[in-house]
Amino acid sequence: MAEDERLVKKIAAKSEDFSRWYLEIIRRAELADYAPMKGMMVIRPDGYSIWENIQRLLDGRIKDSGHVNAYFPLFIPESFLRKEMEHLKGFAPEVAWVTHGGQEELEERLAVRPTSEAVIGSMYAKWIHSYRDLPVLINQWANIVRWEKVTRPFLRTTEFLWQEGHTAHETFDQAQDETIKILYLYKEFVESELAIPVVEGRKTPREKFAGAMETYAIEALMSDGKALQMGTSHNLGQHFSKVFDIRFEDREQKRQYVWQTSWGVSTRLIGALVMTHGDDSGLRFPPQVAPVQIVIVPISIGNWKENVLPVAVSVEKDLRRAGWRVRLDAREEFTPGWKFSEWEMRGVPLRIEIGPRDVKENRAVLVRRDVRKKDSVDLGELISRVKGTLREIQASLFDQALRFQRENTRTVSDYDEFKEVIESKRGFISCGWCGDESCEARIKEETMATVRVIPLKRDREDIGPCVCCRKPGRESALFARAY
Amino acid sequence: MAEDERLVKKIAAKSEDFSRWYLEIIRRAELADYAPMKGMMVIRPDGYSIWENIQRLLDGRIKDSGHVNAYFPLFIPESFLRKEMEHLKGFAPEVAWVTHGGQEELEERLAVRPTSEAVIGSMYAKWIHSYRDLPVLINQWANIVRWEKVTRPFLRTTEFLWQEGHTAHETFDQAQDETIKILYLYKEFVESELAIPVVEGRKTPREKFAGAMETYAIEALMSDGKALQMGTSHNLGQHFSKVFDIRFEDREQKRQYVWQTSWGVSTRLIGALVMTHGDDSGLRFPPQVAPVQIVIVPISIGNWKENVLPVAVSVEKDLRRAGWRVRLDAREEFTPGWKFSEWEMRGVPLRIEIGPRDVKENRAVLVRRDVRKKDSVDLGELISRVKGTLREIQASLFDQALRFQRENTRTVSDYDEFKEVIESKRGFISCGWCGDESCEARIKEETMATVRVIPLKRDREDIGPCVCCRKPGRESALFARAY
Known part of the structure; x- marks a missing residue:
């Protein structure tokens, strides 16, 4: 059909030019658009709807584990960042500076929030007095600005949206427990809701957060074989509490510095969804976070507006009442075939086709986006079949991604x-590493691969010699080229 | 009891020093705190929880009326604001300017979003081509920066949170319908959920939004007799569409400029809750948006931890399962009396006291925050009694505020x-006005009162002569001193 061809031609094939496909599909599917300011993007309603689903599902988990939300200022005085030089050095090249308010030049420049450890630390110093005030378990949903040189929608933009948790504890152990608990909360969330398998582990000192004692991360493999950092959880130790003087009277009436953590995931996750699940026909969203879970396309032949449309409308109502995000595409200016490929491109997990014959037989056709399987279903059992099918799609997308990751x-x-694999196949490479930064740096320079994580659940006995210098291995590391 | 006295002493009495009371209660109840940057505040978890409730309840209404959410950039190039001089003039004194990104000075200054008409207009010009693309009904939840000279937590701060709707339509009438529809959506939301009665009406040309054809607002009366603007809805006409060239092909294939609206409410609503419902004992929150709806205080006498606490824990579980926001205050370091006044101060609508005798009789005592009425209730009917009582509290707070507004x-x-009333009693003053800006200006200069709105539902026959110049009245205006 002519319309379908026109549609397909517009977009690069994923299998042929992944990078171009990514940029084109995001705009074509109206997830995001370029803003008139370099490096900034507009998150369009369908893209933002994914973010709202992520927020809802993750916020529930964050609250259920005892955290509360708050909101801290967008602007941070330069002197606050300067208090912690390691932190400042880490972020200085990326900070956008406000220098004027109204007509006046400010006495002190204000950083537009590149992360909030400094401003939150200064408040915790006011709020925390005794061990009875601990733990403080606060999370914030906010926008973040980092002046990036090379940008790509969702993955790296001057402004992005995220959540950042900031907690304070009585002991190192409690902070460490929190750090790991959040790491696994992220893993469970990303795997169950985004259907993206991840590897959890520790970052090397070279790759850790500026100011953290230890950074943990979850990493996923995109379908071009490059890794994407999906979320980080930092044990900050007493680093910031010493800088911002956050002290409490402990159970023995002694003044101690608190132990802190911070952790975050961002709108980058939307990019991960696109890159993990998409195919040559466009996007494929897991039902749990899809902006539209079900699209109903009435087959527009004969007097469809009299005999088919009313059934489609009533099906839409039923599905909506059952709690799903549904769209009925009753537009007259497009053919059913055009609509099929349009909604496939937009990644809607399940399509319901209803034609005159279906209406006569009180049936509808379910078409899965992931495997394109068709099923004729009695309208009487539509709700339960839809429920089961969406669950199958969610599971099958995860399984496909997991198989890809393992392969x-x-x-x-x-x-x-190592070099041969990274050049010809990419993917994750597991190998021994001596723990020396010079080997890490050399590998990066020669292969563009970095240590993504030292996976947490590896048997210590298995460590081979360092893949680079052949000295005894200290860590079993997971390397990849990364976004 | 000594603790209660100590607590009360800490805060100014609302009836004696309203302004000091407002600042003190917000910090004492931990709704917000001053940030280390002038004019900025931190919204603490209890304050932010109110905002989350507002977001959830308002966002539902916004979506149910056909709008979708999106996210537009924080930074707006100066040239974009300059495109519309009236708009720029309106905001220029309040703009925070970013001049440096990383180490580099920018070629063009970027405004930190004081409102988003300009950037959204530039995107709509790209997205809208045909009448089939209309209406565009987009809302955004975002942070806003305005460089204010005099600030007050929640009411006027350098940064605040809001939602801003931006819509585009085929005709003037459709834009006008949307403007009024949102005005009444706001009114219904504020009255039902925040229990604050408002007057809806049109702003005078002097008070309207920079760039709007017509601004409508809802205004409430705070308990010190000053008015507070609670939300605005603007009919932008074709003002911005002409500036940003937002055109569409209409049903007759002619190119037309779209008709636009914009509308918003902000975290200022939290300040309105404090100022409308508070009393000398502290805050009084309407149950619909209260951070904590019910606090359970076990009476800690004898071996209460064995016989009372388990009942309190089970009551907490039941209430939580029923969907309420509940806190059980089982702290040992405070007496029940201290806890009573603490939670009254924090505005929790309903307190449940459980003592040893209550446990024996399978009862609990419900205490309403609004009227301090006590009721002994059988635990078997606790859920239904709590439900009914919370509903009564919500209604009674609205009734009290409405009586105050009418009086x-x-x-x-x-x-x-006019002068006598504004000086001695404040409140709203309804009177005739000739419609002349010079009278409006004179009244403001001499009395500090401004036209809050020209109420929408006034009988045109009733207009008296202008209160200031005695010429025939053109409008029946509502004046007040305002925040």
Whole structure:
């Protein structure tokens, strides 16, 4: 059909030019658009709807684990960032500075929030006095600005949206428990709701957050074989509490510095959804976070507006009442075939087709986006069949992604093999590493691969010699080229 | 009891020093705190929880009326604001300017979003081509920066949170319908959920939004007799569409400029809750938006931890399962009396006291925050009694505020009476106005009162002569001193 061809032609094939496909599909599916300011984007309603679903599902988990939300200022005085030089050095190249308010030049420049450890630390110093005030378990949903040189929608933009948790505890152990608890909360959330399998682990000192004692992360493999950092959880130790003088009287009436953590995920997750699940026909969204879960397309032949449309409208009402996000596409200016490929491109997990014959037989056709399987269903059991099918789609997208991740995680034992794999196949490479930053730096320079994480659940016995220098391995590291 | 006295002493009495009371209660009840940057505040968890409730309840209404959410950039190039001089002039004194990104000075200054008409207009010009693309009904939840000279937490701060709707339509009438529909959506929301009665009406040209054809607002009366603008809805006409060239092909294939609206409410509503419902004992929150709806205080005498606490825990569980926001205050370091006044101060609508005798009789005592009425209730009917009582509290707070508003809305017929009322009683003053800006300006200068709105539902026949110049009245205006 002519319309379908026209549609397909507009977009690069994912399998041929992944990078162009990513940029084109995001705009074509109206998830985001370029803003008139370099490096900034507009998150359009369908893209933002995914973010709202992420917020709702993640916020529930954050609250159920005892955290509360708050809101801290967008502007942070330069002197606050300066208090912690390691932190400042980490962020200075990326800070947007406000220098004027109205007509006046400010006495002190204000950083537009690149992250909130400094301003939140200064408030915690006012609020925390005794061990009875601990733990403080606060999360914030906010916008963040980092002056990035190379940008890509959702993955790296001058402004992005995120949540940042900031907690304070009596002991190191409690802070460490929180750090790991959140890491696994993120893993469970991303795997169940976004259907993206991740590897959890510790970052190397070179890759950790500026000011953190230890950074943990979850990493996923995109379908071009590059890794994407999906979320981070930092044990900050007493680093910021010493800088911002956050002290409490402990159970023995001694003044102690609190132990802190911070952790976050961002709108980058939307980019991960696109890159993990998309195919040559466009997007494929997991039902849990899809902006539209079900699209109903009435087959517009004959007097469809009299005999088909009313059934479609009533099906829409039923599905909506059952709690799903449904769209009925009753537009007259497009053919059913055009609509099929349009909604496939937009990643709607389930399509329901209703034609004159279906109406006569009191049936409808369910078409899965993920495997394109068609099923004729009696309208009487539509709700339960839709429920089951959406659950199957969610599980099947995860399984596909997990299979891809496993097939593209390779254990190598020498550097030649490492280079060969990274060049020809990409993916995750698991190997021994001496723990020395010079080897890490050399590998990055020669192969563009970095240590994504030291996975948490690896048997210590298995560590081979360092893939680079052949000295005894200290860590079993997971390398990849990354976004 | 000594603790209660200590607590009460800490805060100014509302009836004696309203302004000091407002600032003190907000910090004492931990709704907000001053940030280390002038004019900025931190919204603490209890304050933010109110905002989350407002968001949830208002967002539902916004979506049910056909709008979708999106997210537009925080930074707006100066040239975009300059495109519309009236708009720029309106906001220029209040704009925070970003001049540097990282180490580099920017070629063009970026405004930190004082409102988003300009950036959204530039995107609509890209997205809207045909009447089939209309209406565009987009809302955004975002942070806003305005460089204010005099600030007050929630009411006027350098940064605040809001929602801003931006719609585009085929005709003037459709834009006008949307403007009024949103005005009444706001009114219904504020009255039902915040229990604050408002007057809806049109702003004078002097008070309207920079760039709007017509601004409508809802105004409430705070308990010190000053008015507070609670929300605005603007009919923008074709003003911005001409500036940003937002055109569409209409049903007759002619190119037309779209008709636009914009509308918003902000975290200022939290200040309105404090000022409308508070009393000398502290805050009184309407149950619909209260951070905590019910506090359970076990009476800690004898071996209460064995016989009372388990009942309190089970009551908490039941109430939480029923969907309420509940806190059980089982702290040992405070007496029940201290806790009573603490939670009264924090505005929790309903307190449940459970003592040893209550446990024996399978009962609990419900205490309403609004009228301090006590009721002994059988635990078997607790859920239904709590439900009914919370509903009564919500209604009674609205009724009290409405009575106050009515008692403090006075019709005056001459300027002496106007001055006398505004000086001695404040409140709303209803009177005739010639419609001339010079009278409006003179009244403001001499009395500090401004036209809050020209109420929508007034019988045109009733207009008296202008209160100021005695010429025939053109409008029946509602004046007040305002925040």
